[in-house]
Amino acid sequence: MYVGTLSFDILLGDVRSLKEKRSVVRPIVAELQRKYAVSAAEVGDQDVYRRTRIGLAVVSGDTEHLRDVLDRCERLVAARPEVELLSVRRRFHGEHDD
Template sequence: MMIGICSLKVIMYEAQSLKAKRQILKSLIERIKSRFNVSIAEIGNQDKWQIGEIGFCCVTNSRKHADEMIHHVINFIEKDGRLDITECEVEIL
C-alpha cells in the first residue's frame, strides 16, 4: 500500500476577507473531491485572508499511481485562476 501526501500553500489575490477566502477554497476543495479520488481539506493559515494551506492524500497500490494522482490534482489547482501555489511539499510513503 502506498500513500501519497501533498501540502500546498496558496495565495488568493482576489480575496478581500476571510469569507471570500473560504468561498474560494471551499469551491476548489469540492470540485477536487468530485473529480479525483483524494481526501482533501484546508489545514492551515485559517485566520489569514489571502493565504491558505491545503492538504490532500491518496491511497493506492503503486508509487507511480500515487505520484500521478498528486500531480493531476496539482495541475488542476494551478489551472484555477483564483489562486497561485507558493509552496508544495509531496511525500510518498
C-alpha cells in the first residue's frame, strides 16, 4: 500500500470576504474529490481572505497510479484561473515507512 499527499499553498484572486473565499475553495475541493476519488479539504489559512491551503491524500497499491493521480490533481489546481498556485508539497509513504 502506498499513500501520496499534496499540500497546495494558494493565493486567491479578487476575494474580499470569507464567504467569497468559500465560494472559490469549495468547488476546487469538490472537483478534486469527484474527478479523482481523493480525500481533500481546506487545511490551513481558514481565517485569511486571500490565502488558503488545500490538502489531499490518495491511497493506491501501485506507485505509478499514485503519481498519475497526484500529477492530475496538481494540474487541475494550477489551471484554475481564479487562483495562483504559490507552492506544492508532495509526499509519498510506502509499506516500509515507519
